[in-house]
Amino acid sequence: MSPRSPGHPTGPRFGYGTNGLTDLRLDDALHLLADLGYDGVGLTLDHMHLDPTAPDLVGRTRQVATKLRALGLSVTVETGGRYVLDPRRKHGPALLDADPEDRAVRIRLLTTAVRVAADLGAHAVHCFSGTAPAGTDEDTAWQRLADALTPVLDAAGRAGIPLAVEPEPGHLLSRLSGFHRLRELLGDPAGLGLTLDIGHCQCLEDASPADCVRAAAPWLRHVQIEDMRRGVHEHLPFGAGEIDFPPVLDALAATGYQGLTVVELPRHSHAGPQLAEESLHFLRRATQTAAAADPQNSTLTTPGGHI
Template sequence: MSPDTSHTNLRLGYGTNGLTDLRLDDALALLADLGYDGVGLTLDHMHLDPLAPDLAARTRHVAKRLGELGLGVTIETGARYVLDPRRKHGPSLLDPDPDGRAARTDLLITAVRVAADLGAHAVHCFSGITPADTLTDTAWKRLEGSLTPVLDTATDAGTPLAVEPEPGHLLATLADFHHLRGLLGDPEPLGLTLDIGHCQCLEPDAPADCVRNAAPWLRHVQIEDMRRGVHEHLPFGDGEIDFPPVLEALAATGYQGLTVVELPRHSHAGPELARESIEFLRTQVPPKGVPAW
């Protein structure tokens, strides 16, 4: 029997980057059966490959399947080797080679178009690591230039672009996100992906305070357990996060998107962890009607 999800404001999802051993149709059916509200769909060679032929037709099939299963979707773009089979996450938006940066920009533009066709609530992305021998100001200028065409496409599509602060990247913190907003002139489609584990890992504020501070820009949420100072995505209960205050803060923001479990290194146990994760979160979430802070 699927868990009862009617008692919570939050819409829970699970990331396909944690289900890479499953065919996409099987992964979607699993999540629907477990009671998830949606899916964080990482465009990758095994799941709606953004570079393979007949993308439009394959996207229509996924849209139909999502509709049949009643699943919402957000598009994630963190596939490790989708552009370069030898460089993890390469090339990035900060690549020294303009052609490399353009390839990443084109991938994100494709992701925005796929997201629009699927009715996704946002497209996730991140900056990448600053290349060796690259000045910080130069890296920020590259990021600004690389994202501008993506934001133009997002504006036309009516689909937010949700940038994720990622430990070790140029854009690593909430403060860095606001720096990017300033560089770009605070464009309307630019939003934030907030990873709760990353808040625990390196933000100066507690995760619940990060949620409250990020609320006006929140377009996508990822969630997992984590320890302070260690960037390792952990199953719930294996880290240090106190989840009820985090989820109460998130519910109080009125955020309407998906809160997606992010366990990309646990695909070997994906189906079982998907079950355990939703069971854990159902014991932590506040009831509907939580008063706004």
Template sequence: MHGGPGPARPRLREAGERHMTAPADPRALRFGYGTNGLADLRLDDALGLLADLGYDGVGLTLDHMHLDPYAPDLAARTRRLAHRLAALGLEVTVETGARYVLDPRRKHGPTLLDAAPEDRRRRTDLLLRAVRVAADLGAHAVHCFSGIVPPGTDRDTAWDRLAASLAPVLDAAATAGVPLAVEPEPGHLLATLADFHHLRGLLGDPAPLGLTLDIGHCQCLEPLPPADCVRAAAPWLRHAQIEDMRRGVHDHLPFGEGEIDFPPVLAALADIGYRGLTVVELPRHSHAGPHHAERSLPFLRRATADTPAPRSATPEGSTV
């Protein structure tokens, strides 16, 4: 990309080829890249790029430019996308963090915590659509988040709204056989692993409820180091996001620009037997998305090669 033509890119994979060439190592991690970091590309072009670069999958954010969940013929468009993913050998997790897909004037609004019931229902509807899309794509999970507590709302009320809003989504996820993976997000009601466990308690620990663990968020605000967060999250981990970050600053950074020591984190993911996608999450770097996609995968592979030997056996209940 810089300073000359460089080495030739590998050809795109044919349908089914990945299953014949996948590594035999059961600890091998599978890496993806989030389409929210490739927002300036058409979805088909983004998928072709990721397959060309050697990624195992994609974190698909449902948005107006990438499989718009509110445009006509969603089911037909989803079927076409499923064929494209299969042809490229790409796995998928469905993400729902689009900034303005529901409200063109309010970032990430409405949320599951809003005061108006009709606003909460709009967010729930998006998640129900995401579950249907995920089932049709054979996705690992559907990602979601709680939202920020609205002004004037006490936290107990916010938790009640969150639990009630997620109940129909969890029912749909159970029927579809696709886990719902809630992400602790800095500044949100559900911001930490402890908050995730609070939600589990409120809901009665339903089987479809899982966890999205963002490694950068662990560095940002969790009391445990990121690798220990991975091990603590093992029984509920259904989706992983990864980027660099600094302590106390919620800013998704390209690898090498933050403070995270990645080999122990990747070793922890391998040790617990995590077999979902680990998706690079750089939404604020979409203007240079192809560049960051190209450099991120070699970084993760080098960090994986540097991982220490397994510390312990896979914990009981970890995701596979």
């Protein structure tokens, strides 16, 4: 295939998360997404895709950067690998662990992700708070989180890469209000941004997903998107949940968000190639519907032309 220019001048820029393509080699996944017409990729650092703990990370990152440029794909670096650090503890060690040495392991992963992101030319590095150990009082947990993220923010600032924290159901930082609590604890640093997962908004927030987009706009650095039901944290293919997507895409366009909007289906790798194709068709149709409903929004165009 011939390489494409990264992104589109107007309208949403769609990506697909490699955590939903774990049955594919990374090169195969990138070629698939480029062939389908995606603008970019949410690259989860994990043992199957650009393992951050394996030898010669710099050389392997250079190869991936070359491939991304050849395919015309933008990238966000994501750090949600379930067992990348501990084969027996999901998302462990965590930023909120009682043992400072355990917290340091997670901090090192995030600072490594910042270096990888800089070498790839990524537009953001994603992370999340994790869960606090049982018996940890709330103030202690929040202070641990702020202290742990300080060196990561310093590294991100030196690299010129925004750090985009994701509110995650079940974690200490689970809602948009938690992001603002963290922001205030840290003194509102310029490099601290937000990853907004549209499904999580449907799951937990009082406001609609479209209203969440508008409220988050000043801090929005990365967007994940999938379907979901109210009160149930289960990432679903588009059409299997409750979200009305045209208003969400309209809100994203109206805010001027320029980053990737990445499909997040981490439990559907068995059908990854099929769902990647179906997801892009769905999002393009939803973009057309949003544009027809809001002709005043000149930024809403259909990526990749007609379907």
